[in-house]
Amino acid sequence: MAEEKDPEVHEIVLEPDAELRFEVESKLDTITLELKVGLAEIFGTELVKGKPYTFTTGAKLAVFTWQGCTLELRGKRNLCYIAKETPMMFYLNCHACLEQLRMKAETESEVKRGPITMVVGPTDVGKSTVSRILLNYAVRMGRAPVYVDLDIGQGQISIPGAIGAILVERPADVEEGFPHNAPLVYHYGHTSMDKNHQTFNLLVNKMAEVVHERLQTNRKSNISGIIINTCGWVKGEGYRHLTHAAQAFEVDIILVLDQEKLYNELVRDMPNFVKVVLLPKSGGVVERTKKFRMNSRDARVREYFYGGKTPLHPHSFDVKWSDLRVYKIGAPPLPDSCMPLGMKAEDNMTKLVAVQPGPNLLHHILAVSFASSTDDDVITTNIAGYICVTNVDVENQTLTVLSPQPRPLPDTLLILSDVQFMDSH
Numbered sequence: 001m002a003e004e005k006d007p008e009v010h011e012i013v014l015e016p017d018a019e020l021r022f023e024v025e026s027k028l029d030t031i032t033l034e035l036k037v038g039l040a041e042i043f044g045t046e047l048v049k050g051k052p053y054t055f056t057t058g059a060k061l062a063v064f065t066w067q068g069c070t071l072e073l074r075g076k077r078n079l080c081y082i083a084k085e086t087p088m089m090f091y092l093n094c095h096a097c098l099e100q101l102r103m104k105a106e107t108e109s110e111v112k113r114g115p116i117t118m119v120v121g122p123t124d125v126g127k128s129t130v131s132r133i134l135l136n137y138a139v140r141m142g143r144a145p146v147y148v149d150l151d152i153g154q155g156q157i158s159i160p161g162a163i164g165a166i167l168v169e170r171p172a173d174v175e176e177g178f179p180h181n182a183p184l185v186y187h188y189g190h191t192s193m194d195k196n197h198q199t200f201n202l203l204v205n206k207m208a209e210v211v212h213e214r215l216q217t218n219r220k221s222n223i224s225g226i227i228i229n230t231c232g233w234v235k236g237e238g239y240r241h242l243t244h245a246a247q248a249f250e251v252d253i254i255l256v257l258d259q260e261k262l263y264n265e266l267v268r269d270m271p272n273f274v275k276v277v278l279l280p281k282s283g284g285v286v287e288r289t290k291k292f293r294m295n296s297r298d299a300r301v302r303e304y305f306y307g308g309k310t311p312l313h314p315h316s317f318d319v320k321w322s323d324l325r326v327y328k329i330g331a332p333p334l335p336d337s338c339m340p341l342g343m344k345a346e347d348n349m350t351k352l353v354a355v356q357p358g359p360n361l362l363h364h365i366l367a368v369s370f371a372s373s374t375d376d377d378v379i380t381t382n383i384a385g386y387i388c389v390t391n392v393d394v395e396n397q398t399l400t401v402l403s404p405q406p407r408p409l410p411d412t413l414l415i416l417s418d419v420q421f422m423d424s425h
């Protein structure tokens with residue numbers, strides 16, 4: 001008698017240039033994939049034949065194959081489908097153009113830098129995904145580009161409310177993304193740019209300056225260039241933030257996903273030497289609801305403290321209110337008439353203001369600054385990481401904090417974030 005097959009195991013054959021798209025929706029479900037025959041990749045990372053990859057809630061992915069492949073999928077099949085039309089050829093062409101510019105930079109006698117590329121577009125068009133694909137293709141060619149993430153809503157490199165940069169030397173892990181070794185992180189403290197435009201621009205300037213400086217000392221990365229991922233706010237002030245970032249980073253190429261209007265505006269407003277390219281979005285990019293976005297922010301913070309596939313073990317300890325030095329960025333706006341002579345109300349937005357520790361800090365995230373005193377320029381000093389206030393004891397005037405590191409030094413300078421996290425661990 002023929003052996004009965006497990007109904008949850010499916011063999012899927014993909015033709016060349018096709019992709020299998022899938023989502024894991026329910027908390028109880030997981031999908032495990034294994035490449036059986038041929039070659040395949042997930043957002044530019046090659047799959048290892050015979051290795052099972054497991055995906056849990058919230059995963060929205062595509063396995064693409066240039067050559068054709070056979071996959072084994074374990075789990076519910078109802079949220080999977082095969083797409084034969086993908087924009088991967090456009091993305092590969094972009095990569096080939098970037099690679100040519102890198103080769104040009106490499107062969108020129110004086111040290112020239114490689115391409116600086118910014119990926120823009122409205123929300124949910126695949127900006128992060130295209131950034132990841134381009135970074136992965138670059139490292140697969142032996143390059144070491146810098147990834148800059150200005151999307152404070154998702155905060156891929158650190159947590160939401162921060163902008164970050166990492167050196168990418170290896171392809172992203174299929175399940176966990178790029179390793180975040182020694183990231184350069186600046187604390188902004190909100191998940192939306194309209195909360196404090198001045199500070200956001202200040203941090204983008206600083207990030208650009210420091211990344212450029214570091215590239216000067218690393219020839220390989222300097223030739224590899226930078227890929228910058230941005231926020232999905234592309235209208236009005238959001239658009240001005242994009243053009244500001246383009247100027248600060250001295251971008252050479254802007255990849256516009258999906259939106260012709262934005263493409264035309266950028267062609268009109270960017271200097272001639274900036275190449276603006278319109279790219280189609282993938283039909284596989286899934287629109288995320290507000291709730292889903294909130295959940296993924298929360299998941300990102302949880303992962304920051306507790307890890308993902310590789311678990312982390314954060315520390316929890318009490319600190320006296322009197323031992324803390326907490327600040328926030330931006331004083332409440334005053335009318336210009338109340339400001340000292342020569343100052344505008346908006347100057348207040350880049351001021352450091354002392355915060356009295358107390359119940360107001362409960363569940364808030366605090367950035368641990370590398371600045372040692374308020375004499376330093378604290379706002380534009382990068383941060384070591386984040387801690388979270390999990391309990392406030394008013395009677396004993398202490399806070400309980402969750403921290404990736406054991407007890408921070410007593411004179412640590414902390415900066416309050418708007419972002420909150422309920423630690424249910």
Ligand code: ADP
Nearest residue numbers: 021060061062124125126127128129284285286
């Ligand atoms: P953006 O950065 O523009 O907000 P993302 O790149 O984060 O968009 O993509 C939104 C979601 O769609 C992500 O969860 C991503 O994994 C998923 N996604 C992107 N491309 C595909 C695809 N081809 N098939 C299935 N899911 C995809």
